Amino acid sequence: MRSAWFILICVAVAALTFLGLRVVHNDYLFIAGYTVLQFIVLATAWNILGGYCGYVNFGSAAFFALGAYTSVFFHKAYPLPIPALLVLSAVVSGLAGLGMGYLTLRLRGAFFSIATLALAVVLQTLVVNWDYVGGSRGAYVIRANTVELFGFAMPYVQYLFLLMLTLVVLAIVTARTIERSRLGFGFATIRDDELAAEASGVPTLRLKLIATTLSGALMGMAGAPFPYYIGYLQPSSAFGLEYAVNSIAMPMIGGTGSWIGPLVGALLLGIIQQVATVTISSAVNLLIVGVLLVVFVIIAPNGLVGFVTQYFRAKER
Amino acid sequence: MAEPLLQIDNVGKRFGGFVALDGINLTVAPGERVGLIGPNGSGKSTLVNCICGTLRNETGTVRFDGRQIDGMPAHKRTILGLARSFQLPRPFHSLSVSENLHIPLLYAVKSRSGSHLTPAELEAHCVEYLRLVGLDHKARKRPRDLTQVEMRKLELARAMAAEPKLLIADESMAGLSHSEIEDILKLLRQLSERGITIILIEHIMSAVMSFSQRLAVLVSGKKIADGKPDDVVRNPEVEKAYLG
Amino acid sequence: MNFPVELLVNAIIAGILLGGFYVAVTVGISIAFGMLDIVNIAHPAFIILGSYLAYIINSSFGIDPVVVGILMLPVFYALGAAVYQVYYLSFEKRGQEALRGLAFFFGILFITEVGLILVFGVDYRYAEAAYIGPALRFAFVDLPYRMLIPCVISLLMLVGLQLYLSRTFIGRAIMAVSQDQGALALMAANPIRIKRIAFGISIATAALAGAFLVIIQPVEPSVGREYIGRVFAICVLGGLGSLPGTVIGAMLLGIAESITATFYGPSWAPAVSFGFLLLTLAFRPSGLLGR
Numbered sequence: 001m002r003s004a005w006f007i008l009i010c011v012a013v014a015a016l017t018f019l020g021l022r023v024v025h026n027d028y029l030f031i032a033g034y035t036v037l038q039f040i041v042l043a044t045a046w047n048i049l050g051g052y053c054g055y056v057n058f059g060s061a062a063f064f065a066l067g068a069y070t071s072v073f074f075h076k077a078y079p080l081p082i083p084a085l086l087v088l089s090a091v092v093s094g095l096a097g098l099g100m101g102y103l104t105l106r107l108r109g110a111f112f113s114i115a116t117l118a119l120a121v122v123l124q125t126l127v128v129n130w131d132y133v134g135g136s137r138g139a140y141v142i143r144a145n146t147v148e149l150f151g152f153a154m155p156y157v158q159y160l161f162l163l164m165l166t167l168v169v170l171a172i173v174t175a176r177t178i179e180r181s182r183l184g185f186g187f188a189t190i191r192d193d194e195l196a197a198e199a200s201g202v203p204t205l206r207l208k209l210i211a212t213t214l215s216g217a218l219m220g221m222a223g224a225p226f227p228y229y230i231g232y233l234q235p236s237s238a239f240g241l242e243y244a245v246n247s248i249a250m251p252m253i254g255g256t257g258s259w260i261g262p263l264v265g266a267l268l269l270g271i272i273q274q275v276a277t278v279t280i281s282s283a284v285n286l287l288i289v290g291v292l293l294v295v296f297v298i299i300a301p302n303g304l305v306g307f308v309t310q311y312f313r314a315k316e317r
Numbered sequence: 318m319a320e321p322l323l324q325i326d327n328v329g330k331r332f333g334g335f336v337a338l339d340g341i342n343l344t345v346a347p348g349e350r351v352g353l354i355g356p357n358g359s360g361k362s363t364l365v366n367c368i369c370g371t372l373r374n375e376t377g378t379v380r381f382d383g384r385q386i387d388g389m390p391a392h393k394r395t396i397l398g399l400a401r402s403f404q405l406p407r408p409f410h411s412l413s414v415s416e417n418l419h420i421p422l423l424y425a426v427k428s429r430s431g432s433h434l435t436p437a438e439l440e441a442h443c444v445e446y447l448r449l450v451g452l453d454h455k456a457r458k459r460p461r462d463l464t465q466v467e468m469r470k471l472e473l474a475r476a477m478a479a480e481p482k483l484l485i486a487d488e489s490m491a492g493l494s495h496s497e498i499e500d501i502l503k504l505l506r507q508l509s510e511r512g513i514t515i516i517l518i519e520h521i522m523s524a525v526m527s528f529s530q531r532l533a534v535l536v537s538g539k540k541i542a543d544g545k546p547d548d549v550v551r552n553p554e555v556e557k558a559y560l561g
Numbered sequence: 562m563n564f565p566v567e568l569l570v571n572a573i574i575a576g577i578l579l580g581g582f583y584v585a586v587t588v589g590i591s592i593a594f595g596m597l598d599i600v601n602i603a604h605p606a607f608i609i610l611g612s613y614l615a616y617i618i619n620s621s622f623g624i625d626p627v628v629v630g631i632l633m634l635p636v637f638y639a640l641g642a643a644v645y646q647v648y649y650l651s652f653e654k655r656g657q658e659a660l661r662g663l664a665f666f667f668g669i670l671f672i673t674e675v676g677l678i679l680v681f682g683v684d685y686r687y688a689e690a691a692y693i694g695p696a697l698r699f700a701f702v703d704l705p706y707r708m709l710i711p712c713v714i715s716l717l718m719l720v721g722l723q724l725y726l727s728r729t730f731i732g733r734a735i736m737a738v739s740q741d742q743g744a745l746a747l748m749a750a751n752p753i754r755i756k757r758i759a760f761g762i763s764i765a766t767a768a769l770a771g772a773f774l775v776i777i778q779p780v781e782p783s784v785g786r787e788y789i790g791r792v793f794a795i796c797v798l799g800g801l802g803s804l805p806g807t808v809i810g811a812m813l814l815g816i817a818e819s820i821t822a823t824f825y826g827p828s829w830a831p832a833v834s835f836g837f838l839l840l841t842l843a844f845r846p847s848g849l850l851g852r
Contacts, residue, residue: 056663103843110600111842113663118790122835129828182423189409189420195371196407198391201425201479245671252664287675294668297661298651
């Protein structure tokens with residue numbers, strides 16, 4: 001399918017989703033839906049570095065929180081409309097990805113992964129000690145009740161939902177474009193055999209830096225509207241456990257080979273978690289995600305998408 | 318005499334306390350066919366790795382096409398025109414056989430010439446290389462569907478697809494039948510006729526003797542002989558150390 | 562100005578004691594990551610598990626935490642062997658340890674932390690023992706027993722391990738498997754079994770380290786995550802797989818953290834290990850004692 005068509009279809013699906021939810025007229029769906037969309041972006045972003053290049057990022061929370069705290073910083077220093085904050089967060093988180101990548105990507109993948117784990121802890125320490133953005137006390141972000149967009153008035157949460165929907169389209173289109181491009185081929189060789197990739201002329205360091213920057217930027221963008229969504233931002237919620245585990249579990253359970261896997265994983269797990277949080281508890285639902293991650297990683301290494309494609313391939317024979 | 322294409326001066330490499338390469342000197346002229354032989358563990362693959370940038374040599378210099386390339390990352394050296402096949406095949410498993418060849422074309426060749434190939438041209442180039450090694454009927458398959466021998470051929474084809482000035486074939490013939498060895502030799506001779514310089518690293522003496530214009534012998538990290546194949550083979554040190 | 566020499570000296574001494582404890586925490590990773598190439602980021606989870614076990618038994622039966630730790634050694638060894646078996650069959654055999662093996666250990670880390678939250682909640686837990694509180698005093702130098710005892714036992718454990726690795730057949734096989742698995746197989750020793758033993762030992766050390774942890778400080782489930790940075794920082798700094806290097810790395814980090822905490826406040830301590838890790842990775846990834 002040509003790229004232009006794909007973009008059109010994505011936008012159409014997004015528009016239908018939004019309008020459909022407005023018709024149903026249930027605010028809860030927008031609130032819960034926002035979280036699911038957020039996870040689609042995080043999972044897709046993670047997969048660009050993790051699934052395509054084979055480099056595991058454990059610190060998704062760090063990039064997400066950087067985006068969130070960039071918003072808080074500007075909210076206090078110089079209020080800006082959220083789309084502008086999206087761009088700024090992308091820049092900040094992208095640079096963080098680039099910097100960390102530069103320091104660690106010349107070494108083995110394991111060192112990069114460990115560094116990302118430690119990064120989340122350190123960034124949280126820095127934020128907790130930085131009073132301007134609220135420190136451990138947290139920061140309040142007061143926002144309007146309704147927003148007017150192109151002449152239509154809508155509740156603020158629907159506006160946020162729309163923004164996140166845009167980010168989802170952006171993330172998915174980016175992922176798919178990469179997959180089919182020369183860049184995507186390069187990423188695949190890094191994942192398959194970095195040494196052979198270098199010997200074939202692939203500038204592995206440069207490509208890995210592109211992947212970390214892109215991945216970090218997208219995660220930061222996902223975090224930018226978060227303070228406005230939640231109203232009161234604390235380090236423990238921005239750096240929460242659920243971001244780290246979900247950004248890994250969703251692509252790995254859905255399938256890391258293409259843009260479809262993170263989408264499937266995020267929709268499935270995201271919806272299950274929303275239901276579980278309401279019916280059981282949020283700690284139990286995280287436990288379920290953790291267990292599912294371990295189980296899937298052991299028995300279904302190619303995720304749900306891989307499982308399904310293998311099934312159909314077997315039937316063909 | 319023309320400027321050598323590859324010049325290795327006093328190259329040394331250690332792993333901890335183990336000296337893998339000890340002051341290696343080697344010169345390769347453009348268009349030459351050089352054979353490199355030696356017992357297992359003598360440092361042949363280490364030397365290839367140092368030339369190609371997979372490993373960094375600790376002492377000495379490597380000059381390629383007039384430029385000093387020590388410290389240059391491997392991919393830059395490939396872009397400059399240095400290509401190698403790996404002794405143990407390292408294909409890209411998630412790509413098809415023909416896509417494996419896309420990579421050097423998309424990266425090494427494109428970076429060098431800046432040309433833009435349409436997907437059709439790209440595929441045509443790949444099929445041509447696959448045909449040269451007899452793998453064109455398996456273009457759509459995955460590397461895991463290939464036999465060991467076919468994977469070696471893919472290794473060689475991938476190195477060729479980088480359109481190198483200097484091709485280092487690291488034991489590509491191990492396990493091949495007599496006729497398959499002849500096919501590879503014919504292929505290498507064709508490449509040589511096109512002007513590509515070739516360094517052949519092999520244990521199969523008949524192949525090395527018939528192919529090489531010059532023969533170098535590596536034993537325990539040192540070069541003990543370097544000259545015409547017939548002379549080298551009769552060298553008593555070489556006989557003792559390797560041919561025995 | 563009166564330079565606080567006493568404060569500095571105490572900070573350094575405290576750092577050394579802390580470093581001794583960090584040795585116990587890290588030695589398991591020196592074996593698993595340094596020698597076996599297994600990136601077990603869940604190691605701190607096993608330590609915290611050890612802490613909570615020591616806490617339960619200590620608060621229910623009054624048994625000294627260190628004794629509990631020692632009693633737990635065979636249990637954790639068995640646990641480690643079992644985990645390695647799963648890891649080997651699922652990932653190492655298939656050559657997928659890079660991505661999936663890491664995700665596996667991350668999953669274990671995560672499940673342990675959340676499981677502990679569900680069972681114990683997020684309150685701080687601490688152990689009770691006669692030596693928690695009193696301290697040895699030399700002039701102006703304070704040597705709290707609760708730091709001193711773990712430090713000493715920890716160093717003894719390290720010496721014991723070093724002797725084991727260099728003197729016994731299995732120990733030397735473990736050192737060999739870290740260098741050349743193929744050669745080991747040729748010597749008719751089963752590399753998989755050797756690695757299983759080694760990984761079992763690695764996790765067993767977590768039992769003791771966990772007991773030390775709950776003596777030194779109150780624990781709650783998320784404490785494990787702080788230690789990931791420390792453990793790998795020490796491991797890389799000391800040179801992967803080198804037990805003496807682990808001691809040096811642990812001492813350096815302990816002193817650095819102690820000085821930071823004393824002069825800048827304890828909330829900055831987690832950042833120190835990360836700084837160490839990044840700097841080491843950037844400038845000397847083979848570690849201080851590395852090749």
